Amino acid sequence: MYAQVLGSTTFGLNGHVIGVEVDINKNFPSFDIVGLPTTAVKESKERVHSAIRNSGYHFPVDKVTVNLAPADLKKDGSGLDLPIAVGLLAASGDVAKEALEGIMFIGELSLKGEIRPVPGILSMVLAGREAGISKFVMAEEVTGEALLCENITVYGPKTFRDLVEFLCGRQEMAPAERHETRREVMSDVDYAEVQGQILAKKAMEIAAAGAHNVLMTGPPGSGKTMLARRITTILPPMTREEALEVTKIYSVAGLYKAEDIMRERPFRSPHHTISMAGLIGGGSIPRPGEVTLAHRGVLFLDELPEFPRTVLEVLRQPLEDREVHISRVNAAFTYPADFILIAAMNPCPCGYLGDPQRECTCTDGEIRRYGQKISGPLLDRIDLHVSVMRPKYSELTATIQGEPSCDIAKRVAEARAVQAERLSRWHMQSNAQMGHRQLKETCQLDAEGTEMLRVVFEKLHLSARSYDRIIKVARTIADLAGSDQIRPEHVAEAISFRNMINGK
Incomplete structure (x- = not known):
């Protein structure tokens, strides 16, 4: 008896869709998870076993093999508990396989059968959405985070039993709704x-x-x-x-x-x-x-x-x-x-x-x-x-x-807007992001500013990086002053901020 359920895990900052394959054979009782699982994933065997039994369902006493595909990607976290448990019931015939199509399951299971939240929900939902999945099941506490991704349907059952009854059509479950909580960010410092x-x-x-x-x-x-x-x-x-x-x-x-x-x-x-x-x-x-x-x-x-x-x-x-x-x-x-x-x-x-x-x-x-x-x-x-x-x-x-x-x-925002427009062809937003090429094209100095910078460069034995950074700061000072050109006073102010600490 075989069933496949969609789950997900994070690898770095990105989510990855995981195909959870469950196979049950009449053989010596065992429970194996393959597909590069970490310790947290391997330990799901005990959580899943207790959650299924404590939810009132039969746990198979045959040989159970769970494969996490793709097999060459390391799987970490406890978020695969839920798809493994659902896959077991589907392979046992307690849940119709057709009811699982196009649904991704994400969540940790308690021994009692409660569905718990896991970190990285947004990354996993975004990965699922890119793969064409539009329905997701997870802990109720993180449905709001999942709904930051648009055009999806999210269900947040409290327990594993609630989920199984819903999948079997014996219980209704309303999709989670996004609550608009946008508010102005008020800082307590000034x-x-x-x-x-x-x-x-x-x-x-x-x-x-x-x-x-x-x-x-x-x-x-x-x-x-x-x-x-x-x-x-x-x-x-x-x-x-x-x-x-x-x-x-x-x-x-x-x-x-x-x-x-x-x-x-x-x-x-x-x-x-x-x-x-x-x-x-x-x-x-x-x-x-x-x-x-x-x-x-x-x-x-x-x-x-x-x-x-x-x-x-x-x-x-x-x-x-x-x-x-x-x-x-x-x-x-x-x-x-x-x-x-x-x-x-x-x-x-x-x-x-x-x-x-x-x-x-x-x-x-x-x-x-x-x-x-x-x-x-x-x-x-x-x-x-x-x-x-x-x-x-x-x-x-x-x-x-x-x-x-x-x-x-307000002055900072105006200066940033000027920089974003000037650097838009390089897809940059601030002067600090500029490289030597952008400096040559957008940060021309007049004769007085060039001579001032030459004297300082030779006297202080500055590096090429320091030279570029002084020009970047001078460009920002000019932007704050509303000047299209970098004037000598802007260069002088930038140089004044180039002090080294004692001992250097």
Whole structure:
């Protein structure tokens, strides 16, 4: 007796349609699952056996073989419990095989027979939709996520028994409906709350407008974290395509809990004890790391020198290519990693080097070693280096608020629109994405700006990458000023943000 049911699993960030084939033979009782199942899939034998019996149905006592096709793709997760259980009843004759045609089943089963949600629903539904499947069965809790994909029918039974009774025509079940939950994203932080720090706020505006990376250096309590956490309030809203892409990432990572697509740009702030795999992604079947979870948003690294140098060095490739490549024995994965890096650090181990009010107690050797924890190639990939000094008492007690985020966001949005139009033929949206070819065609300097940049290039011994990044920042400053041309003052301001930390 044979039956086939459609299931799905995730591999990387993408879903894959899995053909669950069940064969029952009169032979010595056994239950085997083949087709490169991981431990989580192999353990489904016990869950499926108990769920079927506790739901009031007969479990076959013959030789049961379950094949997960395609056989050369590794299957992970517990979402194949439901199609295996349905396939067993279909092969036993308890469920008509015709009732299963064109339906994908996704879900974990409890021993009692309840259908539980699994991560990656959106990716699996999108894969099924591309394969021509229009009907899906899953846990009730994740039907809203599945309905983010249009033109499909989704059922959310609470238990396995409810599902079987529905498939047999003995019980009605209404399709799940999408509940419109769209609302404006309201942030509880604002740049109006930041007193003083004019230069640092200007750097944040430039970073948001051109998607540039920033390194803030300053003593403890000067407001570096406060400035970083507010940058998402001035970033332009995500398009639906970007929001769906971010939602898909968080769904696979098991971090998506809402009913609507994610509309607020991600802000990730990992602790400095994070591992290399945690930052970049990893595992036998690699899961998204922090750089991928920050895609289309911000990755904030506070206390940058406290991160292990080997961990920081893996940031080089995603900062340059805006994606992560991870190779394993079974496959190679490419994860998106288009984020703005905001880093913060103290100028020295004690934190008070250059502070006019407190004396630094560090030795020259300690300062040099502290600065050398950040490699030159990594610093070279950071566009804006800004010093953040402790605000004065008069600034902290001022009754006049600073410029609110909504006003800054308008200028950022206007600058991004100009960039998107200028770079549309290369399918780019921000100045930070430009390569050398785009710089040559869109960022012409006049004679004065060229001479200024030549002097700085030779005096500071800048790399070709630093040269390009200064021009990109100057182009963003010009866009914020509403200028079609990059003027000498724009170049001078971009150069002023090209400071290197102590010890470099």
